[in-house]
Amino acid sequence: MGTEIERKFLVTSEAWRADAGQGTRLRQGYLHTGTPVVRIRQAGELAFLTIKGPGLLARAEYEYPIPPEDAEAMLASLCPPPIIDKTRHRLTQDGLTWEIDEFAGHLAGLVLAEIELVSADQAFTRPGWLGAEVTDDPRYQNAALSRADGLPA
Amino acid sequence: MGTEIERKFLVTSEAWRADAGQGTRLRQGYLHTGTPVVRIRQAGELAFLTIKGPGLLARAEYEYPIPPEDAEAMLASLCPPPIIDKTRHRLTQDGLTWEIDEFAGHLAGLVLAEIELVSADQAFTRPGWLGAEVTDDPRYQNAALSRADGLPA
Numbered sequence: 074m075g076t077e078i079e080r081k082f083l084v085t086s087e088a089w090r091a092d093a094g095q096g097t098r099l100r101q102g103y104l105h106t107g108t109p110v111v112r113i114r115q116a117g118e119l120a121f122l123t124i125k126g127p128g129l130l131a132r133a134e135y136e137y138p139i140p141p142e143d144a145e146a147m148l149a150s151l152c153p154p155p156i157i158d159k160t161r162h163r164l165t166q167d168g169l170t171w172e173i174d175e176f177a178g179h180l181a182g183l184v185l186a187e188i189e190l191v192s193a194d195q196a197f198t199r200p201g202w203l204g205a206e207v208t209d210d211p212r213y214q215n216a217a218l219s220r221a222d223g224l225p226a
Numbered sequence: 227m228g229t230e231i232e233r234k235f236l237v238t239s240e241a242w243r244a245d246a247g248q249g250t251r252l253r254q255g256y257l258h259t260g261t262p263v264v265r266i267r268q269a270g271e272l273a274f275l276t277i278k279g280p281g282l283l284a285r286a287e288y289e290y291p292i293p294p295e296d297a298e299a300m301l302a303s304l305c306p307p308p309i310i311d312k313t314r315h316r317l318t319q320d321g322l323t324w325e326i327d328e329f330a331g332h333l334a335g336l337v338l339a340e341i342e343l344v345s346a347d348q349a350f351t352r353p354g355w356l357g358a359e360v361t362d363d364p365r366y367q368n369a370a371l372s373r374a375d376g377l378p379a
Contacts, residue, residue, distance in 0.1 A: 105258040133303070137275065151279055
């Protein structure tokens with residue numbers, strides 16, 4: 074068990090691509106999108122089952138590796154569509170790692186950046202491509218995005 | 227992944243105790259009781275996270291071992307009370323294994339017997355202590371028992 078402190082932002086330009094790697098494709102769906110969230114994720118050749126407690130900024134999280142074939146079957150049969158399909162890029166700046174999620178499928182065009190911090194008020198340098206913060210906006214939680222018909226209004 | 231074919235019965239006497247072992251204490255709660263069911267179970271020194279697809283008699287099931295301390299924390303913080311507390315006894319008869327669940331806590335007095343079969347119409351010998359079948363009775367599903375205030379009416 075760990076507690077995540079994450080801040081999430083919109084991305085306003087393509088400038089991040091120059092410093093980011095090729096990324097990992099993630100496909101994920103939800104067995105439950107209420108409290109707690111129960112998520113199935115395929116990450117490249119690996120797969121995980123993740124349970125997240127209540128809260129947006131800091132929340133309890135339990136994550137377990139599972140057989141990729143189980144994840145494939147549960148995404149196909151037990152997770153309500155649409156399945157989230159995105160590529161996660163990592164980019165390090167000033168010793169902090171940004172995760173930049175480039176969405177495909179029903180959310181094509183959406184790009185979100187996340188940073189993991191040790192405390193809610195930890196200072197960090199804002200990259201030039203960083204847009205508005207959406208940490209507290211429930212429309213940009215992954216569980217909500219999995220229920221969406223398209224980009225948040 | 228496996229598919230369970232289980233039949234569940236009430237138990238009408240104490241005669242089963244003569245042939246049953248000491249049993250294993252199980253404590254379990256639910257992260258989600260709809261479809262799919264997501265269950266946390268402590269079984270003696272072990273713990274498991276289990277996902278069960280729709281259906282009563284035959285259903286898809288995925289089960290993963292998890293650290294017992296994670297199970298303890300999730301039962302305490304993420305599973306709505308009451309937590310099911312029961313002792314599971316095993317008893318073999320004619321090559322088939324009965325699981326006899328003796329409930330404690332809010333369901334004290336309830337005893338249920340389950341048998342796992344390879345097909346829904348497989349024949350088996352009814353022990354003398356076996357009562358009415360409740361396989362198709364949603365009140366006796368564990369997820370429903372976890373929501374109940376007491377014994378099913």
